[in-house]
Amino acid sequence: MATREELNTVEQANIADALTTLLFRRRSRSLDQVLDDKFVRDMHRRMFGDVWAWAGTYRTTERNIGIDPYQVPVAVRDLMDNARHWFADGVTWISPDEALCKVHHRLVAIHPFPNGNGRLARAFTDVLARASGRPPFTWGGGSDLQATNPDRDAYLTALRQIDRNPEDVTALGALITFARS
Numbered sequence: 322m323a324t325r326e327e328l329n330t331v332e333q334a335n336i337a338d339a340l341t342t343l344l345f346r347r348r349s350r351s352l353d354q355v356l357d358d359k360f361v362r363d364m365h366r367r368m369f370g371d372v373w374a375w376a377g378t379y380r381t382t383e384r385n386i387g388i389d390p391y392q393v394p395v396a397v398r399d400l401m402d403n404a405r406h407w408f409a410d411g412v413t414w415i416s417p418d419e420a421l422c423k424v425h426h427r428l429v430a431i432h433p434f435p436n437g438n439g440r441l442a443r444a445f446t447d448v449l450a451r452a453s454g455r456p457p458f459t460w461g462g463g464s465d466l467q468a469t470n471p472d473r474d475a476y477l478t479a480l481r482q483i484d485r486n487p488e489d490v491t492a493l494g495a496l497i498t499f500a501r502s
Contacts, residue, residue, distance in 0.1 A: 328372065331371060331372050332369065332372050332437075334371075335368060335369060335370070335371040335372055336368045336369075336440060336444070339364070339367040339368040339444070340368075340444055340447075342367070343364065343367070343444065343448050344444075344447060344448060344451060344457065349451045349452050350448065350451075350452050351452060352405070352408055352449075352452050352453060353405075354452070355445075355448055355449050355452045356401045356402075356404050356405050356408075356449070357401055358394065358397045358398045358401055361397055361401075361428075361433070361441075361445060362377045362378070362379070363377060364441065364444065364445060364448070365377045365433075365434055365437060365441050368437065368440065368441060368444065369436070369437050373435075373436065373437075375434075375435060376434075376437075377434075378434070379393045379394055379397075379433050379434065380393065380432070380433065380434055380435045382435070384432055384435075386432050387430070387431060387432025387433075387438075388430070388431055388432070393431060393432075393433045396431045396433075397428075397431060397433055400424065400427050400428065400431065403427075404420065404423075404424050404449070407420035407423065407424075408420055408453050417450075417453055417454075417455050418455070418497045418500075418501070419493060419497065420453075421446050421449060421450055421453075421455065421458070421500075422446075422493055422496045422497050422500060423493070424445075424446060424449060425442050425443065425445075425446040425496070425500070426480060426483045426484075426487075426493075426496065428441070428442040428445060428446075429442045429480060430480075430484065443458070443460055446458060446500075458500035458501060459500070459501060459502060460476070460499070460500055461473075461475065461476060461499055461500075461502055472499075475495075475499050476496075476499055478495070479492060479495040479496040479499050480496065482495060483496060
């Protein structure tokens with residue numbers, strides 16, 4: 322790949338193939354299968370493995386976003402454990418869409434990989450939605466959230482509001498509204 326455009330084209334094809342396999346298979350995966358840190362790594366590898374040799378490997382260097390790289394494995398496992406509780410039978414204190422958006426936000430905030438974290442988090446959330454019996458999100462009606470546009474701005478604003486106050490239900494509501502728009 323000689324140009325950024327070629328890289329983007331190959332990445333998009335790789336992601337499309339992965340999502341076709343992950344979202345549109347005859348039987349959806351169970352919550353236990355999806356809520357596993359190995360599944361997160363395998364999904365990243367499937368989405369980006371044709372482009373990046375490190376795909377599916379947690380980052381080991383600092384970034385301007387995300388937690389300390391050495392905390393990443395534990396943080397992803399903790400997130401999966403928390404999500405199992407949020408999706409447990411009989412849980413009524415959190416709605417499925419709230420739980421999905423909390424998982425999405427936290428996965429973005431952890432920033433487990435060197436690249437592709439937002440795309441992974443959106444795709445993972447959609448696979449998790451399907452595993453929990455919910456429809457996937459539309460994420461702003463299919464806008465290109467990699468490009469600068471009003472939908473990307475709304476998405477990032479909602480994430481940043483939750484960053485400032487993770488318990489702010491209004492901020493979480495803004496992310497849910499965007500994700501379902």
